[in-house]
Amino acid sequence: MDSSLPRALHDAMSTRLGDGWLTGEGRRLYGGDDSRRWAMPSAVALPRTPDDVVALVRACREHRVPLVARGAGTGTTGAAVPTQGGVVVSFARMDRILELRAADRCVVVEPGVLNGGLQQTLAPYNLFWPPDPSSADLCSVGGNLATNAGGPRAVKYGTARDNVLGLVAVTGAGDLIRCGGAYTKDATGYDLTHLIVGSEGTLALIVEATLKLAPRPHAQAGLRVLYRDAATAAAAVSRIMARPTTPTMLEFMDRSAIALIRRNGSDVPEAGAMLLVEADGDDDTLPYALQALADAAEGEGLIALDVATDGSARDRLWAARRALSPALRTIRPGKINEDVVVPVSRIPDLVAAMEALSLEAGLPVVVFGHAGNGNLHVNIMYDDADAAETARAQAALPRVFAQVLALGGTLSGEHGIGLSKRNFMADAFSAATLDAMHAVKAALDPDGILNPGKVLPPREPL
Amino acid sequence: MDSSLPRALHDAMSTRLGDGWLTGEGRRLYGGDDSRRWAMPSAVALPRTPDDVVALVRACREHRVPLVARGAGTGTTGAAVPTQGGVVVSFARMDRILELRAADRCVVVEPGVLNGGLQQTLAPYNLFWPPDPSSADLCSVGGNLATNAGGPRAVKYGTARDNVLGLVAVTGAGDLIRCGGAYTKDATGYDLTHLIVGSEGTLALIVEATLKLAPRPHAQAGLRVLYRDAATAAAAVSRIMARPTTPTMLEFMDRSAIALIRRNGSDVPEAGAMLLVEADGDDDTLPYALQALADAAEGEGLIALDVATDGSARDRLWAARRALSPALRTIRPGKINEDVVVPVSRIPDLVAAMEALSLEAGLPVVVFGHAGNGNLHVNIMYDDADAAETARAQAALPRVFAQVLALGGTLSGEHGIGLSKRNFMADAFSAATLDAMHAVKAALDPDGILNPGKVLPPREPL
Numbered sequence: 001m002d003s004s005l006p007r008a009l010h011d012a013m014s015t016r017l018g019d020g021w022l023t024g025e026g027r028r029l030y031g032g033d034d035s036r037r038w039a040m041p042s043a044v045a046l047p048r049t050p051d052d053v054v055a056l057v058r059a060c061r062e063h064r065v066p067l068v069a070r071g072a073g074t075g076t077t078g079a080a081v082p083t084q085g086g087v088v089v090s091f092a093r094m095d096r097i098l099e100l101r102a103a104d105r106c107v108v109v110e111p112g113v114l115n116g117g118l119q120q121t122l123a124p125y126n127l128f129w130p131p132d133p134s135s136a137d138l139c140s141v142g143g144n145l146a147t148n149a150g151g152p153r154a155v156k157y158g159t160a161r162d163n164v165l166g167l168v169a170v171t172g173a174g175d176l177i178r179c180g181g182a183y184t185k186d187a188t189g190y191d192l193t194h195l196i197v198g199s200e201g202t203l204a205l206i207v208e209a210t211l212k213l214a215p216r217p218h219a220q221a222g223l224r225v226l227y228r229d230a231a232t233a234a235a236a237v238s239r240i241m242a243r244p245t246t247p248t249m250l251e252f253m254d255r256s257a258i259a260l261i262r263r264n265g266s267d268v269p270e271a272g273a274m275l276l277v278e279a280d281g282d283d284d285t286l287p288y289a290l291q292a293l294a295d296a297a298e299g300e301g302l303i304a305l306d307v308a309t310d311g312s313a314r315d316r317l318w319a320a321r322r323a324l325s326p327a328l329r330t331i332r333p334g335k336i337n338e339d340v341v342v343p344v345s346r347i348p349d350l351v352a353a354m355e356a357l358s359l360e361a362g363l364p365v366v367v368f369g370h371a372g373n374g375n376l377h378v379n380i381m382y383d384d385a386d387a388a389e390t391a392r393a394q395a396a397l398p399r400v401f402a403q404v405l406a407l408g409g410t411l412s413g414e415h416g417i418g419l420s421k422r423n424f425m426a427d428a429f430s431a432a433t434l435d436a437m438h439a440v441k442a443a444l445d446p447d448g449i450l451n452p453g454k455v456l457p458p459r460e461p462l
Numbered sequence: 463m464d465s466s467l468p469r470a471l472h473d474a475m476s477t478r479l480g481d482g483w484l485t486g487e488g489r490r491l492y493g494g495d496d497s498r499r500w501a502m503p504s505a506v507a508l509p510r511t512p513d514d515v516v517a518l519v520r521a522c523r524e525h526r527v528p529l530v531a532r533g534a535g536t537g538t539t540g541a542a543v544p545t546q547g548g549v550v551v552s553f554a555r556m557d558r559i560l561e562l563r564a565a566d567r568c569v570v571v572e573p574g575v576l577n578g579g580l581q582q583t584l585a586p587y588n589l590f591w592p593p594d595p596s597s598a599d600l601c602s603v604g605g606n607l608a609t610n611a612g613g614p615r616a617v618k619y620g621t622a623r624d625n626v627l628g629l630v631a632v633t634g635a636g637d638l639i640r641c642g643g644a645y646t647k648d649a650t651g652y653d654l655t656h657l658i659v660g661s662e663g664t665l666a667l668i669v670e671a672t673l674k675l676a677p678r679p680h681a682q683a684g685l686r687v688l689y690r691d692a693a694t695a696a697a698a699v700s701r702i703m704a705r706p707t708t709p710t711m712l713e714f715m716d717r718s719a720i721a722l723i724r725r726n727g728s729d730v731p732e733a734g735a736m737l738l739v740e741a742d743g744d745d746d747t748l749p750y751a752l753q754a755l756a757d758a759a760e761g762e763g764l765i766a767l768d769v770a771t772d773g774s775a776r777d778r779l780w781a782a783r784r785a786l787s788p789a790l791r792t793i794r795p796g797k798i799n800e801d802v803v804v805p806v807s808r809i810p811d812l813v814a815a816m817e818a819l820s821l822e823a824g825l826p827v828v829v830f831g832h833a834g835n836g837n838l839h840v841n842i843m844y845d846d847a848d849a850a851e852t853a854r855a856q857a858a859l860p861r862v863f864a865q866v867l868a869l870g871g872t873l874s875g876e877h878g879i880g881l882s883k884r885n886f887m888a889d890a891f892s893a894a895t896l897d898a899m900h901a902v903k904a905a906l907d908p909d910g911i912l913n914p915g916k917v918l919p920p921r922e923p924l
Contacts, residue, residue: 192657341650374645428650
């Protein structure tokens with residue numbers, strides 16, 4: 001057992017949680033996430049009830065021990081890594097669907113429910129929960145809420161924050177709070193629900209969520225549209241988003257992303273930029289929706305527009321998009337992938353800036369992502385066995401963020417801040433705004449035990 | 463001049479604001495709202511810039527003088543009434559549209575812009591801002607944000623909180639903070655934007671907002687559907703909301719509301735309940751949307767379904783709905799109107815409970831409103847010259863809220879809490895949840911100068 005773990009805390013939690021309190025080697029599995037960071041927790045708690053969580057928070061608070069919430073460990077920013085030691089709390093044993101209220105279009109779940117499993121449960125009711133991160137089969141709803149996860153469908157259906165109606169959570173003070181509920185309109189007191197969403201376990205631990213569901217569309221169809229360059233593709237994104245028919249997905253690939261999937265055997269023709277556009281609806285209306293999107297996609301710089309209406313054509317369309325992330329590793333083994341956001345109208349500026357950065361840094365930079373939200377994944381590729389390339393990649397990163405902020409954008413659209421982007425927060429927000437965030441943190445977590453060192457940059461001593 | 467106004471505060475603000483600092487009889491016009499409450503402010507400030515607002519907050523904080531934000535005074539809860547004296551800050555002179563970014567589907571405005579004027583400015587761009595309270599022509603965007611205003615369109619497009627991307631605000635500490643921006647996806651730090659929305663001027667004063675816009679649909683059409691009773695109408699609401707075609711509006715009227723508009727000359731047949739359903743879209747798809755909604759409206763208890771596709775038929779449809787609020791006064795001069803929310807599936811229970819309450823209290827109770835969100839207006843009608851009726855009406859109010867909370871609903875869907883519902887907050891939230899709200903209040907307004915006594919019930923002495 002880790003000697004830094006207070007004995008009284010250990011005894012109390014061991015008694016309460018039984019085999020849900022790990023202090024042996026099993027802890028090792030709870031120390032990392034998909035950022036490739038790892039740190040050994042002093043203990044791992046696997047609570048089964050909200051009361052367990054209240055007891056855990058109170059004990060950690062009493063002993064001033066850090067408490068780091070963990071979903072399924074698929075995060076990319078180090079938010080779930082216990083870099084200051086302490087206890088990791090995994091919600092893997094709080095994974096029940098508590099109440100499916102189809103008539104109210106919502107479901108009440110525990111945080112450990114997996115996104116993919118939830119969707120399977122909802123399918124027979126012709127309902128779904130919109131957030132669709134690429135890790136959907138593996139990631140937990142609690143993690144989705146903690147990071148305000150998104151995915152391609154967010155352009156029509158919104159992110160995790162837009163799809164939660166209420167929460168039960170335990171604050172850093174050890175208090176169980178309940179806000180919102182099974183209703184879609186609320187002007188009653190402060191909106192703690194949406195404040196806690198996206199706070200990455202630094203304000204409160206979510207122990208129950210009422211999720212807003214959407215009716216499953218009967219049919220989908222897609223368009224693949226090639227453009228001369230990023231500027232004309234981005235203009236098309238603005239045109240598409242200005243129409244009443246909102247696409248279900250609106251994905252962008254830059255020239256280097258297209259070149260990459262072509263090298264890996266895709267049948268996409270050479271082009272300066274590509275949009276993948278999807279519409280949903282029912283059989284009667286889908287053709288009109290698709291036509292409206294195709295009309296909007298037409299314009300200066302268009303090279304080719306292909307429609308994929310049936311299942312297999314549509315699968316081929318999206319296979320190219322899905323192949324992209326794995327294919328990146330064929331360029332270079334190392335990757336810095338940031339999910340920046342810019343106003344839609346500034347996408348061409350961002351792409352141009354990334355092309356310039358690629359030339360200057362002498363490294364491939366591949367840009368693709370959720371264009372309808374201006375949420376682009378900028379991938380700086382480098383050989384992580386090559387010290388010089390690694391250094392150049394790391395030096396390029398602050399320039400990506402500086403460019404994004406200069407364009408009126410922000411650091412993260414769906415991955416969150418965690419540790420990876422924490423030190424750029426002072427560039428994204430004024431000192432007064434960060435002070436306000438620190439004040440809110442202190443209000444809900446007075447002793448700073450919840451996920452210390454994440455999201456907000458450490459404060460200068462006064 | 464009010465002798466309670468500190469001289470130094472007066473001198474500083476008078477110098478800074480000139481004729482935008484009122485201490486004479488002109489103040490009187492800034493003391494009331496549509497709750498029929500009124501109190502005389504010690505002074506009224508009409509700032510022109512964010513810097514003016516920072517200076518005002520800092521001066522009020524220094525002298526511990528209450529500062530009450532005011533939009534256009536159309537609120538119904540007393541939130542803008544300076545019941546503890548102090549300074550009212552009106553944003554009437556900060557009413558500019560700062561930047562219309564059509565390609566980014568957003569607009570940057572000052573808080574004093576009127577909702578109706580904004581919509582006129584946006585119309586040529588085929589864009590609109592979704593919140594549509596019945597006072598839209600008169601109310602300000604700042605007030606809409608402060609109360610999280612809604613309206614019938616919220617069922618498809620959401621409320622004010624769902625339609626704001628970023629804010630610049632001055633906290634009660636006197637700090638200018640900036641969060642969010644001209645983008646629709648954000649996982650960067652704490653979501654102060656949506657926390658400040660709906661906080662009724664108790665956390666921060668909004669000095670600039672980036673509003674999310676929606677494309678204007680090309681066409682609308684409506685359905686008028688009559689049912690045997692509230693239960694069958696409510697079942698239809700659940701069926702309609704379970705389909706992928708979301709209506710633009712989905713309004714409910716109970717038996718007494720129908721009887722009222724019939725007495726006032728409407729051609730609506732007698733029925734136990736009525737739904738008004740509207741769809742929007744373009745000319746190609748609208749017929750399909752309307753058919754999908756009509757199919758969902760069909761079912762047990764349906765008496766009649768009428769379609770209103772063209773402009774004048776549609777106008778007649780909505781005229782009945784619009785006539786309802788004024789017609790209420792023909793029953794009784796006095797009205798307690800609460801905008802409660804219940805889960806959609808519990809609408810029949812609420813309507814039944816209100817029928818029972820009407821019988822017990824010996825007073826007409828009329829229920830209508832935004833059924834798609836479960837947001838119903840419960841109107842307890844009484845003769846305000848009759849002391850006994852007034853007492854019975856006031857005694858009935860807590861029973862409305864108790865019923866709503868027992869059904870898993872909440873106090874307000876779009877009007878907010880203000881003073882009217884403040885003392886019911888302890889019924890709606892646990893002590894720990896209210897403590898968390900008080901802690902957030904103290905974090906952003908450490909001296910409690912912003913709109914004291916509103917939203918949160920006063921704390922018991924420790």
